[in-house]
Amino acid sequence: MGLLVFRCPASGARIVTGIHTDTGSLAKVRSLSVKVYCPHCNTTHLIMAGHGEVEPMIVPRFSPSHETAHPRA
Ligand SMILES: [Zn+2]
Numbered sequence: 001m002g003l004l005v006f007r008c009p010a011s012g013a014r015i016v017t018g019i020h021t022d023t024g025s026l027a028k029v030r031s032l033s034v035k036v037y038c039p040h041c042n043t044t045h046l047i048m049a050g051h052g053e054v055e056p057m058i059v060p061r062f063s064p065s066h067e068t069a070h071p072r073a
Contacts (some may be wrong), residue, residue, distance in 0.1 A: 007053075027052070
């Protein structure tokens with residue numbers, strides 16, 4: 001799973017949609033046009049889903065031992 005990311009057709013800037021998908025699911029809908037709000041142009045672009053990319057999510061590692069280890073000063 002990753003985040004669906006598009007490239008703005010006007011400025012070429014990255015648009016992170018917040019949609020979670022994977023490359024397999026994206027391939028099935030690649031011919032669909034989706035409305036993507038672009039914060040760079042402050043407008044909505046109609047972009048083919050297949051033009052999007054799946055960006056692997058960076059999940060911060062939860063480390064309980066570090067969270068609870070508070071050495072007394
Ligand atoms: Zn744009």
